[in-house]
Structures are given as C-alpha cells and as structure tokens.
Amino acid sequence: MSYTLGSPAHFDILVFRSGRVAIVDFYADWCGPCKSLTPILEKAINSFGNGKVILVKVNINEFEELARNYNVSSIPDIRVFKDGEIVESFKGFRPENEINSLVQRFAN
Amino acid sequence: MKTFKIGFKNYNKNYRIIIQSWFYSNSFSNSNRNSNLNRFIIRKMSSDSFNYDFDLAVIGGGSGGLAAAKAAANVGAKVICFDYVVPSNHGSKWGLGGTCVNVGCVPKKLFHVAALHGEAMKHDVGAFGWEFKNLNENGNGNGNGNGNGNGNGNGNGNSHGNENSQEHGLGHLDRNELPFQNNWNTLVTKIQNHIKSINFAYKVDLRKNSVQYQNSFVTFKDSHTIQFEQNGQIKYVTSKYFLIAIGGRPNQLNIEGGQFAITSDDIFSLKRAPGKTLVIGGSYVALECAGFLTGLGYDTSVMLRSIALRGFDQQMANKVLDYMKDFCHTKIIHKAIPIRIKLLENKQLEVTYQQSLSSSSSSSSSSSSSSSSSSSSSSQEQSIIYTEIFDTVLCAIGRHCSADKLGLKEIGIQLDAQTSKIIVNEFDQSSLNHIYAVGDCAFGIPELATVAVQAGKLVAQRLFTNSKQLIDYHSIATTVFTPIEYGSIGLSEEDAIAKFGNQNIEIYHMQASPYEQCIIEKREPFVSYLKMIINKADNEKIVGLHIISPNAGEIMQGFAIAFKMGATKEHFDNTIGIHPTTAELFTTMTITKSSGTPLPKGGCPSCS
Numbered sequence: 001m002s003y004t005l006g007s008p009a010h011f012d013i014l015v016f017r018s019g020r021v022a023i024v025d026f027y028a029d030w031c032g033p034c035k036s037l038t039p040i041l042e043k044a045i046n047s048f049g050n051g052k053v054i055l056v057k058v059n060i061n062e063f064e065e066l067a068r069n070y071n072v073s074s075i076p077d078i079r080v081f082k083d084g085e086i087v088e089s090f091k092g093f094r095p096e097n098e099i100n101s102l103v104q105r106f107a108n
Numbered sequence: 109m110k111t112f113k114i115g116f117k118n119y120n121k122n123y124r125i126i127i128q129s130w131f132y133s134n135s136f137s138n139s140n141r142n143s144n145l146n147r148f149i150i151r152k153m154s155s156d157s158f159n160y161d162f163d164l165a166v167i168g169g170g171s172g173g174l175a176a177a178k179a180a181a182n183v184g185a186k187v188i189c190f191d192y193v194v195p196s197n198h199g200s201k202w203g204l205g206g207t208c209v210n211v212g213c214v215p216k217k218l219f220h221v222a223a224l225h226g227e228a229m230k231h232d233v234g235a236f237g238w239e240f241k242n243l244n245e246n247g248n249g250n251g252n253g254n255g256n257g258n259g260n261g262n263g264n265g266n267s268h269g270n271e272n273s274q275e276h277g278l279g280h281l282d283r284n285e286l287p288f289q290n291n292w293n294t295l296v297t298k299i300q301n302h303i304k305s306i307n308f309a310y311k312v313d314l315r316k317n318s319v320q321y322q323n324s325f326v327t328f329k330d331s332h333t334i335q336f337e338q339n340g341q342i343k344y345v346t347s348k349y350f351l352i353a354i355g356g357r358p359n360q361l362n363i364e365g366g367q368f369a370i371t372s373d374d375i376f377s378l379k380r381a382p383g384k385t386l387v388i389g390g391s392y393v394a395l396e397c398a399g400f401l402t403g404l405g406y407d408t409s410v411m412l413r414s415i416a417l418r419g420f421d422q423q424m425a426n427k428v429l430d431y432m433k434d435f436c437h438t439k440i441i442h443k444a445i446p447i448r449i450k451l452l453e454n455k456q457l458e459v460t461y462q463q464s465l466s467s468s469s470s471s472s473s474s475s476s477s478s479s480s481s482s483s484s485s486s487s488q489e490q491s492i493i494y495t496e497i498f499d500t501v502l503c504a505i506g507r508h509c510s511a512d513k514l515g516l517k518e519i520g521i522q523l524d525a526q527t528s529k530i531i532v533n534e535f536d537q538s539s540l541n542h543i544y545a546v547g548d549c550a551f552g553i554p555e556l557a558t559v560a561v562q563a564g565k566l567v568a569q570r571l572f573t574n575s576k577q578l579i580d581y582h583s584i585a586t587t588v589f590t591p592i593e594y595g596s597i598g599l600s601e602e603d604a605i606a607k608f609g610n611q612n613i614e615i616y617h618m619q620a621s622p623y624e625q626c627i628i629e630k631r632e633p634f635v636s637y638l639k640m641i642i643n644k645a646d647n648e649k650i651v652g653l654h655i656i657s658p659n660a661g662e663i664m665q666g667f668a669i670a671f672k673m674g675a676t677k678e679h680f681d682n683t684i685g686i687h688p689t690t691a692e693l694f695t696t697m698t699i700t701k702s703s704g705t706p707l708p709k710g711g712c713p714s715c716s
Contacts, residue, residue, distance in 0.1 A: 030304035060308070073312040 002055040021106040026077040033093040050107040165347035170206015171557040172547035173353035176564030192325040196373035203307030208557035215376035223403025235628045292381035328515040356507035356548040365449030369503040383499025390416040394504035399591040402438040409439040421600035431592040585668035587661035595660030598652040612645040616697035648677040
C-alpha cells in the first residue's frame, strides 16, 4: 500500500505505529529522478510487499521541517523504517531489480 | 563530533566563552584545531557581541547575501539570513537564491540556449547534411523529431518537393514551414524545476554552514534591531553588524495601462506562451529577452526610446542590434515611446506609441497598426502616433531598489533619490558604519551577480578576520547574451578615447566567420568581430577588449585574467593561438582602425 503524507501526525502513525516496514520516499515535484523512482517503488510494494511493507511519500516542500529533521539534503532520499529505526537508506535513482529485491527482503 | 550539554543558567556569559573554547580546543582532531582556535579567538574578540543575538544579520538571500552569510559563518560568526520575495504585480514569486538564480542569469541563459538550438535547427544544420528522414511532398517527417513535444515528428511543413530535400536537406525550407516548434510549457517547466532544485540546494547549504534562515520580510526598528512577522507574531532580532543585499526589481511602465506589461520577474515562469511580443527598452535585459523570444519563434519587436545598451561600446551595441534585425528578424522600433496600453476583450494588448521621425531610423509598423500624425511641441521633431496589437508586452526599462521600504531612512541611512539604492563608501558601508550593503541595492555598483558574490565574501572577511581586501570594480568582464553574444572587458572605445586621449589610443580590429557558421551561405554577411583597444603611452597596455561571436562569454573569461594582470599587445602577440577558433584572432591583430585598411570580408579565417 502506498501513502502520500497528508500531515506530520500522519508520519508518526504510518512509520512508527503501523506495525509494518515503512519505506519513506522523500521527493519533490521538481525532481526528475524522483518521478522515475517513485512508480518503481509503488509497483514493487504492490507486487512483493505482502501487506508487510508500505510506501510513505513525503513532499519535502510541503513538509520542510520533517525533511530538515531527517537531514534530507538531496533527493530522492529513501529511508527504510523497521520497528521505529532506520535500517536501510539510499539516495538517488535505483533500477527496478534493486528496488524489487529490497522490498522482497523486508516483506519476509 | 561529541556534543556537551552544560547548564548555563548559573554561569555568567564570560564563563561560557571559556568553557566553550576549552571544549573546542580539546575535542577535535588536529586537522580541525586551527579553525576551532580561530573560533575561540573570534568569540573572545567579539565578546561584546554577546549583547546581540547575532554577529551578522544578512538581509537578502541572493548572490551577495548568501556569499556573505556563508563566508562569515565559516570563520565562526553567528549569522542569520533573511530572504523574502514580494510578488510581482502579476503574482510571480520565487524561492531562495535571489535575482540571478530565479529571474536573472540562470533562466536567461537557459532560454538563450533554447533559442540558439532552435536557430541552429532552422538555419544551420541543413548545411551540414542534416535532414528529416523520409521527407514526403507535404513536408511531414516520419522520423523521431520532437515537433510537438510528444516524441513523434509529424509536422505540417510545406516542403518544396521531395527531390530537393536530398540536395539541400533542411536548408531550403522556409523557417515558418519547418516541421518543429518550441513547446513553451515544456521549456518553462524544465527550467523552473531546475531553479527549484537550486532553491533547495541553497537552503541545505545554509544549514550545512550553520547559517540560520528565515523567510520573512524585515524592517529596521532601530539601528541594531530588525523586526519581522512569524506565525502571526512580531519578532525582533538584534545584531552587531548588518549586510543589506536586497537586490533590485524591474521598473514599471508609468503610463496608462502600464500595469498590463510584464517584466523579467514574470517572463521566465509565464504560464502561457507569450505570442506576439513587444519588448520595451534598450537595456541588455530587453535585448536578451527579445533575442530568445525571437529565437523560440515568437513575432517579437523591440521599442527603443534612443540608443541600445547604454554604457556599452556603441559600435558593438549596434552590431548586436543589426544582427537581431537583419538575421533574426526581430523588429526594431526606433525613437519611440509607449503612450498607452489597452487590454482588449480577447486579452490581447493594444499599444499606442509615439515615434519621432528622423533620418536614419525607420519605423517598422506592421500592417496591423494604424497611424495618425501629430507634431510634437519641440521645434524640429515631428512624431507619428501608431497603435499595434500584441499578445504580450514586456517592459525592461531599468531597475530600482526597495530599500526605502525597510525603514532605513528612519535610522539615518542615505538612499539615492532616484533609485532608492543605498549610498555606500569604498568599504561597502552605508551611512551607519555597522550596516553594509552589497550587490544591486548598493548605489554605483555594477549590477552583476559575481560582483555581489565577491563583495559579500570580502565584507564578511573584513568583518570577522584580519583581511583588509576591498573589491576591485575595474576590469570586470561581462557578456550580453543576445542571439549573437557580445563579450567585453575594460573600456569602450568612447570611454578609452575620453580617458586617454585620441592620440594615445590605437584600436586594432578583425572580423571572420566563425567555424560554426562559415559554410552556411545565409550567414555569410554576419561575421564575428573583434576589437582591441591599447594605450600607446603605456607600453601598448590593453585597456579594452571586445568581441561579437558565438560563445563570447566562454571566450572572454580567460582573457579577463590576462587583462587583470596588465597584459600588453606584445603579450597577446607572443601567445600562440589555438586553431581553428575565433578567439585566436586576438593573438594576431594587425589591422588598425586608423590605417583605414579594409577588413577581410568574411568566409573562413585563413591559416596565415
């Protein structure tokens, strides 16, 4: 399931209290690589997520303070939260096969 | 880096300095030691700044402000930077970075490049053998051009027959019949996205450099206090020093209906294609905008009150104008001023203007204008009133500063009466010693982004280190990015003669077709032109260097360094040129204006 963040409180609910692995996708409308990466993430979560992995899309212009708190300095910036901790992260575009195996790893 | 928390409440401020410095000097590796000892020294020296919230408050997050803020923070000063964009009267606004990033240098150059690509496709590529694949009789290409932005090349050109396309490629097709066009919205979106990524990078950069950032409009409450609004509350900030770098904004047209004209604040983010456009003004902003609008395919006119590129070498300015008129087909309306703009029901603009009749300059009124004649009140000038309908009017008649809105006059800071720019001394100080001003908002300073950057950096260094370096406003290289670019360093021909006297000046010049264009027949009359002005009384030192050429900006940058080092003609003559280029001609200048020797007509520069 993919969610676009609606409020800062929403972040808390999805990432820390949903009981699922949350892949947070920091993006912006003006970012070209983000436009390529996000659909790949969505597709991977749908295909391999098993209901155990969710995607949380955070627009850094809408949620500046949140992005600042996580020191987002370039986008796309992907953080994988498990049990409240960031267990994996990367910046920049990644191809489909890498994203698929990432999601598969956390779905099991 | 380890952080230490200490309860400060029971310590006085002097204790805090000593404790901080102890941690600084002991907790860091050797490589950091010097910079942190520096911080200790600065904090101790400026301990009286403990009365203030900040060491430096920068007002304006543009080229000058950001450079100063980062430079000051890098040597340990506590810095805050305010940036706020008052929307234009057409609603345009933008993010952190100032004029250059948002509505100046950056978008201007990108639009210029976009137009050059279009011109190259229209005029040049055909001569080099490029043609559309399978061009049929109706001029519809089945190749993979991007004519209408969706990746297929089906245009609606009317080619003169398939058999010709083999021989002439694209060259023979009328510019209006070529099966491709520029998609304004695609172009604007791409460029605006790029600008937004820079806005973001600048914010991150401030954070990385420990500069506090506040997106608010500030005014001065007293000479050390500024106020602003945050979340509905009025807040105050005190600082030991201030740097005002608020830049400038375009002047509005002061005529009936002037508010319907857009400015450079609006053009780069315009939501609809500009269509048939009138650009009012002869500044480089006006000519650069008119230049790229023409190149992108829009019917463009430039209305000049008198001369173009005032302050620039006029021979070069006229060459720029001639190229725009004769090759690009930008319409130039000479000796004209707008009288009134009327918004029509269909959203077009009806412009009424007055043109003086005079010998050389001819009007270029189109068939859609009507005219009536009337004599003006001055003795010999007759003038004619015209009206013409445009889709867009872009006004580029100069810039002013909004320093009068900051409450500066009230604290005793002198502003220029006409432009409201801040009067500064050679140390970039305003009438108050602790308030500095750099960039476009400072009176008498060249309006260039790089000048503001350098000035901002040096002010910060003079304030917080031992540096005494002042900016050198002489010998600054500039380039006007009109369809044919004009680059220059030093004095214009007029200024050189005025400064050194006709008898001491020698002017060398040369012209040649650039290699990018020398096999293109229709470009034959349009050659690159180079001019070198030397002072015979000073060992033939070069006092002015000018070039009209593609890529003039890139060409001139290297020469700027030679110029700044005091190069003479002999230095240039002894430098072996890179061949084949246009720039190498500066190393073999032999023909002087005074000799009367005619310049070669053009064609490829010879190897001798």
